[in-house]
Amino acid sequence: MTFLPAAPWVTLAVFLLPVLAGLAGAVLPAFGYLPALDGTDASLDPWRRLLDYPGFAGSLWMSLWTGFAATMISFALAIGFAAAWRGTRVFRSLQRLIAPLLSVPHAAVALGMLFLLAPSGWLLRAGSPWATGFVRPPDWATAPDPYGIVFILALVVKETPFLFLMTVAALNQVREREIVTTARTLGYGPATAWLKCVLPLVYPQLRLPVYAVLAFSLSVIDVALVLAPATNPPLGVLILRWFNDPDLGYQFVAAAGAVTQLAVVAAGIVVWWGVERLVGAMGRRWASAGDRAVLDRPVAVFSLAGTGVLWFLGAGSLLGMAVWSMARQWRFPDTLPSEWSLMNWMRRGETLIGLGGTTVTVGLISAGIALVLAVACLEHEKRDGLKPTARALWLLYIPLLVPQVAFLFGAQVLLVTAGIDGGWTALIWAHLLFVLPYVFLSLSDPFRSLDERYRTTALCLGLRPSAVFRRVTLPLLLRPILVAFAVGFAVSVSQYLPTVFAGGGRLETLTTEAVSLAGGGDRRLIGMLVFAQSVLPFVAFLLAAALPAWAFRNRAGLRGLT
Incomplete structure (x- = not known):
C-alpha cells in the first residue's frame, strides 16, 4: 500500500x-x-468594544463557573464510581447502562432535559396535582435557570460516561487487581485502596481526556443555546450572536471574543494543571499517612447516587422526547398524553x-x-x-x-x-x-x-x-x-x-x-x-x-x- x-x-x-x-x-x-470588511489597518478597537459590551464580564464568569463545575463533578463521579464499585455487579451493570448515553448527541440530551425539568416538564407533571397542588405550570425559572445549574447537569450527563469509559480503558493498562488486593491485605478499604494506589497510575492516561472535557465545557455552544440563561449566557453564545449580527462591524468583536475564548480555555487548562500538582502533593501526604477506610462509605454513596441521578436524567429526557413525538394532546398536569397519534x-x-x-x-x-x-x-x-x-x-x-x-x-x-x-x-x-x-x-x-x-x-x-x-x-x-x-x-x-x-x-x-x-x-x-x-x-x-x-x-x- x-x-x-x-x-x-x-x-x-x-x-x-x-x-x-x-x-x-x-x-x-x-x-x-479583515480586508473583506475594509479592515486594512491594525487596531485595538475590537478589544475596546469587546470589553465595553454590556454583559461581557457576566458571560465570562458564567463560562468559567459552568465549565469548571461540570468538569469537576464529571471527574469526581467517574473516579468515585470506579474506586468504590470496580469489580462488582453494580459496576458491570452501570457500564452497560451508561454506554448508550455516550452515543446520544449533546443537543439531544439538552433538549430532553429542557422538557423534563421545565415548569411544564414531565418531572413536575408526574407529581401534579396530587403532590404539588399545581393545575397549571408555575412561574419558575428552572430550565434554563439563572445560575446555569441545569446547564451544568446536562454537561455532566454527557461527560461522565466519557470519562468513565476512559477510566475503564486506562485501568486495562495497569495491574489493578493485584495492586488493590495487596492494599486490601494491609487493611485499606476498597475505595481508599483504589484512590491511594491505582489513581496515581491511571491519571496520567486520563489527563488529556480531562483537558478535552474541560475545554469543551468552557466553550460549548449548542447545549448553552438550549439550557444556559439567555440574559447572562456563556461567552460562546455571545460570540455566536456577534457572528450572526446584521451589523458586519461586530465580526471584529466576534473575532476578539473568539481569541478570548481560546485564552479562557488555555488558562483553564493551566489552572487545572496547577491544581493537579497541588492535589498530587496533598495526595502523596495522605497516602503515606496510613488512613484505612475513611472515604469508603462516602465515596460509594456519592458515586452511586450521582450516577443513578445522571442515568435517570439522561434516560428520562430521551424517553420524554419520544413520548412528545407521538402525543396528539398532552395538557398539564397529565402525566401522559390523553391522545396519541x-x-x-x-x-x-x-x-x-x-x-x-x-x-x-x-x-x-x-x-x-x-x-x-x-x-x-x-x-x-x-x-x-x-x-x-x-x-x-x-x-x-x-x-x-x-x-x-x-x-x-x-x-x-x-x-x-x-x-x-x-x-x-x-x-x-x-x-x-x-x-x-x-x-x-x-x-x-x-x-x-x-x-x-x-x-x-x-x-x-x-x-x-x-x-x-x-x-x-x-x-x-x-x-x-x-x-x-x-x-x-x-x-x-x-x-x-x-x-x-x-x-x-x-x-x-x-x-x-x-x-x-x-x-x-x-x-x-x-x-x-x-x-x-x-x-x-x-x-x-x-x-x-x-x-x-x-x-x-x-x-x-x-x-x-x-
Whole structure:
C-alpha cells in the first residue's frame, strides 16, 4: 500500500493545518485586519468594544463557573464510581447502562432535559396535582435557570460516561487487581485502596481526556443555546450572536471574543494543571499517612447516587422526547398524553427525511474518510515498528482542546475565499476535523494490542504485507473497526457549530434544526427531531455489534476475538 507512508502526513494536514489557519483567520480580525470588511489597518478597537459590551464580564464568569463545575463533578463521579464499585455487579451493570448515553448527541440530551425539568416538564407533571397542588405550570425559572445549574447537569450527563469509559480503558493498562488486593491485605478499604494506589497510575492516561472535557465545557455552544440563561449566557453564545449580527462591524468583536475564548480555555487548562500538582502533593501526604477506610462509605454513596441521578436524567429526557413525538394532546398536569397519534411523523415526514438524509450522508462520508486515515496510520505504524509518542497524542487532541468557535470563524473565511462555503465539501471537511480524533482514539488501542504473532505467522507462510492486512488483520479487528466507525458517525451527528459555519445555512442537519427550534415551543416537532437524532447513532452501534456476529457466525474462534 503505497499510500501508507503518506497517511500520517495526510491525516495531520486534514485537521491540524486547517485549525492553525483558522486560528490565524480569527486572530487577524481581532486586531482589525479583515480586508473583506475594509479592515486594512491594525487596531485595538475590537478589544475596546469587546470589553465595553454590556454583559461581557457576566458571560465570562458564567463560562468559567459552568465549565469548571461540570468538569469537576464529571471527574469526581467517574473516579468515585470506579474506586468504590470496580469489580462488582453494580459496576458491570452501570457500564452497560451508561454506554448508550455516550452515543446520544449533546443537543439531544439538552433538549430532553429542557422538557423534563421545565415548569411544564414531565418531572413536575408526574407529581401534579396530587403532590404539588399545581393545575397549571408555575412561574419558575428552572430550565434554563439563572445560575446555569441545569446547564451544568446536562454537561455532566454527557461527560461522565466519557470519562468513565476512559477510566475503564486506562485501568486495562495497569495491574489493578493485584495492586488493590495487596492494599486490601494491609487493611485499606476498597475505595481508599483504589484512590491511594491505582489513581496515581491511571491519571496520567486520563489527563488529556480531562483537558478535552474541560475545554469543551468552557466553550460549548449548542447545549448553552438550549439550557444556559439567555440574559447572562456563556461567552460562546455571545460570540455566536456577534457572528450572526446584521451589523458586519461586530465580526471584529466576534473575532476578539473568539481569541478570548481560546485564552479562557488555555488558562483553564493551566489552572487545572496547577491544581493537579497541588492535589498530587496533598495526595502523596495522605497516602503515606496510613488512613484505612475513611472515604469508603462516602465515596460509594456519592458515586452511586450521582450516577443513578445522571442515568435517570439522561434516560428520562430521551424517553420524554419520544413520548412528545407521538402525543396528539398532552395538557398539564397529565402525566401522559390523553391522545396519541403518529400523524406528527406522517405530516413532518418529508422534512425529517431531508434533514436525516443530510445527517446520515455527512456522517457516513466523514466517518468513512476518518476510518481509512486512522487504519492507514496504524497499519503504517505497525509495519514500520513505530512507537507512538506523547507529542503525537497531543497533536491528535488539538481539535478537541481548541474551542470550536476560536478557529471555525477563521476557517469559514478560508472556505468563502476558496468558494466552497455552504457546500458538501466544506461540511464534510468541518465534520472530519472532529470525527477523526475520536475514530483514531477508539481504534488505536485495539489495533496496537493485537497479538503480533498472527502477523508474523502469516508472513512466515509467504503472504505479502498487504495480503496479511486484508486476510488477517482486518478480520481480527472487524468489531473494533466497526465500533470506531460508529463512534465517528455518532460524533458527526452531534456536530452543531461546524454545521452552522460550514453549511452556511444551506445545509441543515437534525441537530442544527432541533437547536434552532428549541425556543419555538413546538414540542412535538422537537421530540421527533431529538428522537431521530438519538436513534441514528444507536443504529450505528447496533450494526457494529451485529455485523461481526453475523459474519463470523460459523467461526467460533473469530467471534471470541472480535
